[in-house]
Amino acid sequence: MDQIESIKHDISLLTEGDIYLFRQGTHARLYDKLGAHQIVHKNQQGTFFAVWAPNAQSVSVIGDFNNWSADAHPLKMRSDDSGVWEGFIPGLLSGTVYKYHIVSRYHGYRVDKGDPFAFFWETPPKTASKTWDMDYEWNDADWMNNRKAVNDLDAPLSIYEMHSGSWRRLVEEDNRPLNYRELAKWLPEYVREMNFTHVEFLPVTEHPFYGSWGYQTTGYFSPTARYGTPQDFMYLVDCLHQQGIGVILDWVPSHFPDDAHGLHYFDGTYLFEHADPKRGYHPEWQSYIFNYGRHEVRAFLISSALFWLDKYHIDGLRVDAVASMLYLDYGRREGEWTPNQHGGNEDLDAVSFLRSLNEAVYRDYPGVQTIAEESTAWPAVSRPTYVGGLGFGMKWNMGWMHDTLTYFSKDPVYRKHHHNQLTFSLWYAFNENFLLPFSHDEVVHGKGSMIGKMPGDDWQKFANLRALYGYMYGHPGKKLLFMGNEFAQWSEWNHDRSLEWELLQHAPHRGIQDWLKDLNHFYRNEAALYEQDFASEGFEWVDCNDWEESTISFIRSAKRSGDVILVVCNFTPITRMNYRVGVPRGGWWREVLNSDATQYGGSGHGNLGGVEAAPVSVHGRSHSLMLSLPPLATLFFKAEE
Incomplete structure (x- = not known):
């Protein structure tokens, strides 16, 4: 690498207005200001860095370019009490590996951290961030101009949920998953052939542990490098859009892992997470909970949500584990939580954050949808904030899913004693804008496959599954089906293996696939099945x-x-x-x-x-x-x- 010059402190991308909005918690475009950005300053091309670390004594940029020296390129803290450190390094170009070396004011703590706003990271298990140019020439103008009608609440919505790393694997190449470009070759054609309207990706945000399926996020502004570059993922989205297929991302603002290079204890204090372990630590998931009452954290998360809609043309966000955010006692026993100021178990900071999040999304991107995975009876999840709701566009109908699968798991001779599990959902079907999910959660952790849940001999199992899918498509509510369910995979989903595509050699599995294909086609062409889903x-x-x-x-x-x-x-x-x-x-x-x-x-x-x-x-x-x-x-x- 060419010699890198010393750091400059005579430039900033952050205006006084940016700092004001950041500290107010309403800045929704922080990714344009914080992090690493390639710019030209005084006729010198290089990278501007800015990182929020208010309790740091010093912050410096380290990497291969300076032999990971903490003394070579120190950042300078702004004088406005924002807690932002910044500086410009001439000659540092796209693709450079870097971290922030942070020395805290407290306890002699020092640590090397990845960039919370990094656009790209090294491929795990490596943990450094990369400077990256986000330029890409999109070819989806027709989709973007018309997607509001496609995503509207009175339009058909049939979602194919999938995990990028296990949809198909190349056994002949050491069982490796397809990369984003290879997915772009095969996935749009398959989804179009199956007549689904949208693809929903399990979290693609960068995550250190592959087995978390992306639900333990460290890189809130980066697609995982396991499958390619940011431009490669843009290309995948672009190809799906060109085939008329919407793209929804699973997004996780509910918690984050404790990996040393991540957000936890970022500057030697509980910066992103709540300092009180009764509010800041999730005992079941052994992960940390964002401090939704801290304005800068709210701006960080809202900026992450809008980043994917802006830079990647994403059409919707499925917000994970909303119930865990709403309740102070979620996953906790008596004595392990502290009531709010009114004596209740509601997390009022999280409620306020979710409302602000949805207001920002629908304000700036009226053609998209937010979808809550919320499993309780919290009222008005999918109602506008101006009438007291949380502001989501839709909510997963977990009650319908549990009741329906319980019913169908019964031997038909006993089903008459459980008839109310079929009919009960219509008592509340229009209280929310419901989406009916048969998701990845129903085919993991010993729950078996969808076909495996069905009773009887093989013929009855397949017949039951076809009847179940037919009932689902007739029932009010939008539809979601996890990959492999559309051809009755026998095995429980395994993230380390490909789907069992070889089963399509057998007529019963092809029959299920053809049934789903025809159901989707019929559903998309009959307004009676979707137009008044929520009325x-x-x-x-x-x-x-x-x-x-x-x-x-x-x-x-x-x-x-x-x-x-x-x-x-x-x-x-x-x-x-x-x-x-x-x-x-x-x-x-x-x-x-x-x-x-x-x-x-x-x-x-x-x-x-x-x-x-x-x-x-x-x-x-x-x-x-x-x-x-x-x-x-x-x-x-x-x-x-």
Whole structure:
């Protein structure tokens, strides 16, 4: 490397306004000011550094370029009490490995830290940051101009959730995962073929422990280097957008790990985390909790969220573990937490932060969505902040997921005793903007695979799974399915192995895949199945009381009058002949989808393409259909106009 000049302190990217907003907690673009930035100063190209470390006695930039010397390139603290250290190093270009050597004012503590705002890091297990140029020429203008309509709450949303490192692996190359460019070659085509609307990536933010799946983040402004560079990840997003596929990132503002190079005890004090261990340490996850009451920390996190929407054109953020943020006693026993000033268990700082976060996202990027993984009955999670809500666009429906999987795990002979687990979700289905998740969490930690949860012999297992997916797509709420579930992988998900793509050699697995492909296509083309997902006007029971025969029937409606879909489910292995179901009008009702069709691996029972409604009143309706209900099947009917 060429000789690097001594550091300069006669330039700053931070204005007085930046510092004001940073200290106020409302600066949403800190990534343009803090961290490492390639600039030209006095006709010299180099890198400007700025890092927040208010309790440091000294901070210097170290790396290969100066033989990791703590004396070679010291930063200078600003004189405005912001706690920001900064300096410009001429000749230091993109790709340089660096850390901050921090000497604290307290306890003689000194440490080498990665840059909290680094755009790129070394590939783990290495832990240094890298200076990086973020230039990229995007080719997704059509998508970006039209995505608001695609992401709207009354649009179809069918998400393919995936882990980048285990979707496909190259066994012939020492079982290595695909890189971002290789994913860009295969993933958009597959997702488009399967008719999903969006891909949701488990956290791609840099993380030291691969087995955390990204949920223990150290680099809040960097995609993991395991699969390539920032531009490589931009290219993957770009390719998905060019195929009409939205991209959602799993984002983790709830906690961070204690790795020495990360955010923990950053300047010899509890800077990013809360100093009180009853609020700043997560006993179950053995990780640290952000201090949401500290303005600079709020600005750091909000800037991270907006960074991915800005620099990477991301279309939505799934915010992880929101429940753990909302409750002071989350994961804690009596005596391990301190009530708030009102005596309650609500973390008022976290509530305020989440509202500010969502206000900033929807203010600056109205075409995106935020989605909360929130597992409690906290009210108005997906309602605007101006009516007292948290401001998220949607919320995962964990109650529906647990009840549904519990029901389907029962032998059909016992299901009639658990019928309420199917019907209960409609009592609260419109209290929030719900998304129905069958996520990675349901196929790990000994829970087995989706097909493995189904009872009966192999034929019944596949039939149950097809019926379950059909019921899911008929039920109000947006959809999410984790990779491998779309072709009934037998094994529990393992992040160190590829999905079992070889199963598609077998007809039952291809049948499940074809069923999902057709469900997604039908769902995306029928407004009745998505347009009023969050309004009670979009759903009406036909019969929710036939517990004895474990059947349900309901109608989904579009905003346009008369545009309806009838969904009928038989969750027993018995074919039910001459089963009468009430419908709102006469005429021909076409059987548009049948999970028991032979092309999906079913027995081929059905209604010969449709049924003429008879003027026979049942279920309080003037007309009815006399149906044949196949075993363990979900049927969709549409009235011909």
